[in-house]
Amino acid sequence: MIQWDEVKKEYLAGILPKELCKKFDLNYNTLSKRITHGKWKHEKDEITRKIGEKVVNLEAVAIYQMRENERKHTDIIVKAILTKLVEKGEINPLLSSQDVKSLSGAYKDIQLIKYKSYGISDKIEADFTTGGQPLPVIINVNPVKKK
DSSP, X not given: OOOHHHHHHHHHTTOOHHHXXXXXXXXXXXXXXXXXXXXXXXXXXXXXXXXXHHHHHHHHHHHHHHHHHHHHHHHHHHHHHHHHHHHHTSSOSSOOHHHHHHHHHHHHHHXXXXXXXXXXXXXXXXXXXXXXXXXXXXXXXXXXXXX
C-alpha cells in the first residue's frame, strides 16, 4: 500500500518526482496525477515563496547589522586618525569646511572598501512579492552624492 502522506511530504521537501517513483515504486503518471489533482504543486510553490521571503529578510537584516557595525568601526577609525593628527599638530582641532569635506570623502571610501572586503557589491537587488506581483527593490550600499 502506498503511503501518500509520506510521498507528499518528501515531494514538498524538494525530492524530484522521478526519485519518488523509484523510492516508493510508483508509476510516474500516477504520481503526476496525484500532484496535479492534490494541488501539491501549489503547496510547494507557496512553501518556496515563503522560504524565499525569509531568506531575503534574513539577508536584509544581516546587511543592516553589518552596515551598523561598519559605521561604528569607521567612526572609531576616523576619531583615532583625527586624534593622532591633532596630537601631532598636523591639523587644527577646529576643522575648516574643506577639512570636513575631505574627511567625509575619506569616511565614504573607508566604508566602500569595507563593504567590498565582505563581498558586498555596490547595489544589492532583491525581488519582494506583494499581492502576487513581484516588486524589484534595489538597496544602495553607497551613499547618494548630492550635486
